[in-house]
Amino acid sequence: MEKPREWLREKSIAKKILSKSDVIFEVIDARIPFETRNSVVEKLAKERNKRLFIIMNKVDLVPESFAKKVKKEIEKEVPVILFSAHKSTGKREIENLIRKLSKENRLIKIGVLGYPNVGKSSVINKLKGKKVATTSPKPGMTRGEQLVKLAPNVFLIDTPGIITLEFQEDLALKGSWIPEKLEQPVEIAQKLIKKIQEKRPEAIKESYGVEPSQDPYETLKRIGERLNYRVSGGEVDIDRTAKKVLWDWIKGNIKAYWI
Template sequence: MEKPREWLREKSIAKKILSEADVVFEVVDSRIPLETRNKVVEQLAKERNKKLYIIINKADLVPPEFAKKAKEIIQKEYPVVLFSAHKNRGKKELNRVIKELSKEKKLIKIGVLGYPNVGKSSLINTLKRKKVATTSPKPGMTRGEKLIKLYKNVYLIDTPGIITLEFQDDLALKGSWIPEKLEYPVDVALKLIEKIQENRPEALKEAYKVEPEQEPLKTLEKIGKQLNYIKAGGEIDLDRTAKKVLWDWIKGNIKAYWI
């Protein structure tokens, strides 16, 4: 299985932004906060002695006690802000952090980094109070970096999603890879279903009105049947069902989460 060709280019983008930025806001997905931490970004920030904050975005997709637990774990290493662009949550706290940072230098640039689809652009638009960054549930929509003026001495650097050194299947599980681009979407959907069944099986029942089976393949077949994704000859279209499940995960329609 090939690793995304883009990773080298994106590692160089990350390096460039980390040399330009004074501070890094690493955005992670509240549903899988540890899995969406980008170790390459964190390592590069450490090497360059840059202040790094972790913004746990999409906090509205998880229960408050889960978000609090994730914050406590990550806070042992970095300062954390719980945020929801969708519900406008955490904006005051983040603005307070930005105001504090802006006192340190005449001009401050904050690099906003993270995997595709963790909500970097939504975060920027919420802070700016208007649409300046492209948002889409399609991973990888931001093309190239942009400098966005937030206050007279504070700029945000909007970046494409950084997908360093990983397999497409792993990225798809993070919601950071378009299902249509996967060679074997069924394999990835089965891995995802297995994760969901381990951590919050009722999420599948809520999303698809099916009782999960022990075997992820049987669960996927049940979902396909329920969605009426049937091929000519009466066979369940597993490929189509798998892509639907992966898209539902990307869009936050499956209410599962884990640490």
């Protein structure tokens, strides 16, 4: 499977933002925290001696006990702030950090990095208190970088999602690739369903009202039947169903999470 052609461009963006920034906020998805940590970003930050903080966004989509467990684990390496752009969780903690940084009597730039769709723009808008960054459930909606003023001497640098060296399939499972752009949406939706069935099988029934099968393809078929997605002739439209499941994952409509 072809790796995204954009990865070289994205890596160069990461390097550019890292070189411009004094502090890095790496935004990750609380549902799949370890899968949305970007090893390239973290390695580059470490090599350049940048202060790194992980903003674990979307904590409203996971149980509090799960979020705290993940925070404790990641904090063995990097400080973590639990955040929900939707519910304003963690906003005060970040504001306190920014206040502290603003006392350094020099211009401070904070680079905000992370995979597409982890909610970087939502975090920025919440901190600014108004919409200054593009938000969309479509991964990759931020185009180019922009500076956002948070204090007289503290600025955030909003950036496009950093995808680095991964295959479309891996990005799709992270919710970082638009389903319509996938060559094999059915295959990838089956992999996602298999993962959900392993980690939190009740999420399928909660989201679609169907009992999952041991066979992910059969589960996908049951979901299509329940949604009444049909092709001419009455067969289940499996392609449309697969894309719907992948979009539901991107939008946070499937309540599954794992370490």
